[in-house]
Amino acid sequence: MTVAELAVAVSARYPDLVLARDEATVVIQRDDLLAALAWLRDAPGVTLDTLSSVTATHWPDRDPAFWVVYELRSTALAQRLRVKVPLRDDDQHVPSVTGLFPTANWHERETYDLYGIVFDGHPDLTRILMPADWSGHPLRKDESLGGVPTWFRGATMPPIDERGMA
């Protein structure tokens, strides 16, 4: 089965689907997320039974400001599908999928730690990479890199995020 055929099978039920660069991306609203992932996991001919990765992106000037990204893979079909959930800036909650995919546990903790997205129903939503007493969520675009100037003999170079590159 090609990714295009998988996309056809999925889009019959979830039509908000884009096929680009041989990768299928389906947008699902967070209220439908758990039902959708359960269907994608179990439906015959779809069988996306493995969750590879969970992460997010932050777009501070756009609405939605956050996208939570789930990478699914079907062992039987050897195909992948990306599920994206849009979140508004003032309401960063999404249901935890740990009940469906136990592997999501650490992925969701990491996404919470680095983006501040709250996964409702997660068994242990604590920081995982940053220190427990850290404040802020470093991968958000409004968090600076926090670099310090590089000192040379008789000159300094500003930190990378203040050099005006690109």
Added chain:
Amino acid sequence: MSAGRHDLPGAAYDPAGDIAESFRDPATGDFRQETMIINMGPQHPSTHGVLRLLLELDGETVIRCKPVIGYLHTGIEKNTEYRSWVQGVTYVTRADYVAPFSNELGYCMAVERLLGVEVPERAKVIRVLVCELNRITSHLVALATGGLELGASSVMLYGLREREVIMDIFEAITGLRMNHAYIRPGGVVMDLPEEAPRKLRDLIDLLPKRIDEYETLLNDNPIWRERNTGVAVLSAERCVELGVTGPPLRSAGVPLDLRKDEPYCGYETYDFDVITRTEGDAYARYRVRIDEMRESLKIVEQAFTRLADTPGPVMIDDPKVGWQARLSVGPDGIGNDPAYLAHIMEESMEALIHHFKMVTQGVEVPPGEVYVTVEAPRGELGMYVVSDGSHRPYRVHIRDPSFVNLQAVPDLIEGALIADIIPAIASIDPVMGGVDR
């Protein structure tokens, strides 16, 4: 600087306190009196770097285990957002530093898919060659450190000795033993040096004998078998639930190998087998790694043969993508290519402008998102890369196999003895640089 470092004014930071809270007895709300909570790590010689295990023990038996990670978090993903697309390679290579080529390959394939470019055939063969050599060195580290932790010091010495031979080849090819940044978007940075074929030939002749030696030392070694057999068992179903990939998954009988299932870099044209076993224990993982080294060597040999009749460039011939500045050997050993310098400095103003833009800004990547996977030595390495159309990545997320596989540690050691933790962790073979990124 944005948010402050501490948001608990006056409170002494107790790193264990809040985490140990989860060990309270849910019925009474108290810690159980008959058990003991101890920290193993983060500075423990057998936790493969800075892994910390919070353990609740009843005598010698582990009742509960909670892995605590993050001690090696270096913000690689954040840093890539502030560097050019090509500089990104130098960051991701430092994630899983025992298998740097896999990180580079995954990242570069992601950038290439965003760009919609195809790399030259010779570059693909070289990529396969270095990645498979890297798989051997990585498995040798797993074997050597795992052996050392169980008291098999000779295996440590031999494993690192052979690894050093391959590191020597890496140094000849890339200039560095680790953190190579050799694979770049569009190909690889330079062709193999003159001495590479001879060194590779020697290695291909040497290694099979040496792998046989490890097996003679360990396969039927009563202590090795006693410590590993039936220890840290993980079933195939649990592996899939927990997202475990790589040798732990294959040792439980699932023949998942992305080189076969979702081939890239022409892996479908190489002849090799996916190694599986059925026991799913630490011993099976050891045997899978040993046999995978042999399969990798088969691929190395095929790639080596192909190199002879795959001439051509190793970097894409596209001035918007490929790095055009060339180096040549001057009287002092190395230097700029005089022909290229003459071209940009004396002949063509456009070439100079282009050179300047490539050096200061680098590649421009069209907007979009991709998730590219490669079969790293530890399992599925995924690169989720997002571009907003600028000269820098908007987001690079590394789905590191060690990070995901490490989640299985409580499953492996809860109910087992403290002594079994050592082979359990060694058989998962986590690299904390990849786990914490």
